[in-house]
Amino acid sequence: xxxxxxxxxxxxxxxxxxxxxxxxxxxxxxxxxxxxxxxxxxxxxxxxxxxxxxxxxxxxxxxxxxxxxxxxxxxxxxxxxxxxxxxxxxxxxxxxxxxxxxxxxxxxxxxxxxxxxxxxxxxxxxxxxxxxxxxxxxxxxxxxxxxxxxxxxxxxxxxxxxxxxxxxxxxxxxxxxxxxxxxxxxxxxxxxxxx
Numbered sequence: 105x106x107x108x109x110x111x112x113x114x115x116x117x118x119x120x121x122x123x124x125x126x127x128x129x130x131x132x133x134x135x136x137x138x139x140x141x142x143x144x145x146x147x148x149x150x151x152x153x154x155x156x157x158x159x160x161x162x163x164x165x166x167x168x169x170x171x172x173x174x175x176x177x178x179x180x181x182x183x184x185x186x187x188x189x190x191x192x193x194x195x196x197x198x199x200x201x202x203x204x205x206x207x208x209x210x211x212x213x214x215x216x217x218x219x220x221x222x223x224x225x226x227x228x229x230x231x232x233x234x235x236x237x238x239x240x241x242x243x244x245x246x247x248x249x250x251x252x253x254x255x256x257x258x259x260x261x262x263x264x265x266x267x268x269x270x271x272x273x274x275x276x277x278x279x280x281x282x283x284x285x286x287x288x289x290x291x292x293x294x295x296x297x298x299x
Contacts, residue, residue, distance in 0.1 A: 106133040106134060106135045107133060107134065107135070108131060108132055108133020108134065109131070109132055109133070110129070110130075110131045110288070110290060111129070111130045111131075112127060112128070112129045112130075113127065113128045113129075114126070114127040115127070121151065122149050122150060122151050123149070123150045123151075123152070124147070124148070124149055125146075125147070125148045125149075125150065125163075125165075126145075126146070126147050127144075127145075127146045127147075128143075128144070128145055128146075129142075129143070129144040129146070130142070130143050130144075131143075131286075131288075136182075137182050137183050137184060138174050138183065138184040138186065139186075140172040140173070140174050140186050141172050142169065142170070142171050142172065142286075143169070143170045144167050144168070144169050144170075145167070145168045146165060146166070146167040146168070146195075147165050147166060147167075148163045148164065148165030148195065148197075149163065149164060149165060150162065150163035150164075150197075150199060151163075152199055152201075157202060157203040157204075158200075158201070158202050158203075159199075159200070159201045159202075159203075160198070160199060160200050160201075161198070161199035162196075162197070162198060162199065163195075163196070163197045163198075163199060163215070164194070164195065164196050164197075165194070165195050166192065166193065166194050166195065167191075167192075167193045167194075167195060167217060168190070168191070168192055168193075169189075169190070169191040169192075169193060169219070170188065170189075170190055171188070171189050171190075171191060171264060172186045172187065172188050172189075173186070173187050173189060173264055173266060173282075173284045174186055174187075174284060175187055175268075175269045175274075175282055177274070179274075179275070185269065187225075187226045187229065187266075187269070188224075188226070189222055189224065189225050189226070189231055189264075189266070190222065190223040190224040190225075191219050191220075191221065191222055191223065191231065192220065192221040192222075192223060193217045193218055193219045193220060193221075193236070194217070194218055194220060195215055195216065195217040195218070196215065196216055197213060197214060197215025197216070197238075198213065198214055198215070199211070199213050200212045200213070207245055207246040208243070208244070208245055208246075209243075209244040209246075210241075210242070210243055210244070211240075211241070211242045211244065212239075212240070212241055212242075213238075213239075213240045213242075214237070214238070214239045214240075215237075215238045216235060216236070216237055216238075217235065217236040217237075217238070217262075218233065218234075218235050219231075219233060219234045219235060219236070219264060220233055225266070228270075229266060229267045229269070230266065230267040231264070231265070231266045231267075232265040232266060232267075232281065233265070234263045234264050234265045234283075235263060236260065236261065236262040236263070237260070237261045237262075238258065238259075238260050239258070239259045239260075240256060240257070240258045241256070241257045241258075242254055242255070242256045242257075243255045243256075244296075247295075249298075250297065250298040250299065251295060251296070251297055251298070252295065252296040252298075253293075253294075253295060254293070254294055254295070254296060255291075255292075255293050256290075256291070256292045256293075256294075257289075257290070257291050258288075258289070258290045258291075258292075259287075259288070259289050260286065260287070260288040260289075260290075261285070261286075261287055262285065262286040262287075262288070263283060263284070263285045263286075264283065264284045264285075265281055265282070265283050266281070266282055266283075266284075267280075267281065267282070268280035268281060268282045269282070
């Protein structure tokens, strides 16, 4: 288990029939033996239908990730090597919300991101297709017409598969696979400002 910091900036724009969202996410974490970081730039388009107090929708987009995956040194379990990879990942998600009271709305947004294509990997290595599952639960209270207070819980399961590192301190064969998995639970309280 590693401790880290997650920082995310998001910009949302309504384009009439659809909404566009651009975001930047930076995650860094470490323990006694190693530290690593993940940077994501993403873009999504979403469409929502609101027939009553219950609304639903869909979203799709793409993420560009720079990931620094940790590969343990098999002859020295107290340290790891960090290997940078650049990935292009399409994503698809669903949107559900329910307006329970005049000023309260509750929403649930699951999404799946497919790490499909590696733009760059360390020399002599290969990155295999893998995936991320993101589930977001949010309670929103409307303070004013242009200001919402929200409480959000988010669970992310993110898995990366890649060729095991061979040679040097590694005892792996070239046919072996390594897997790096992030399981992240985050809670946040904040404001959405509309302008």
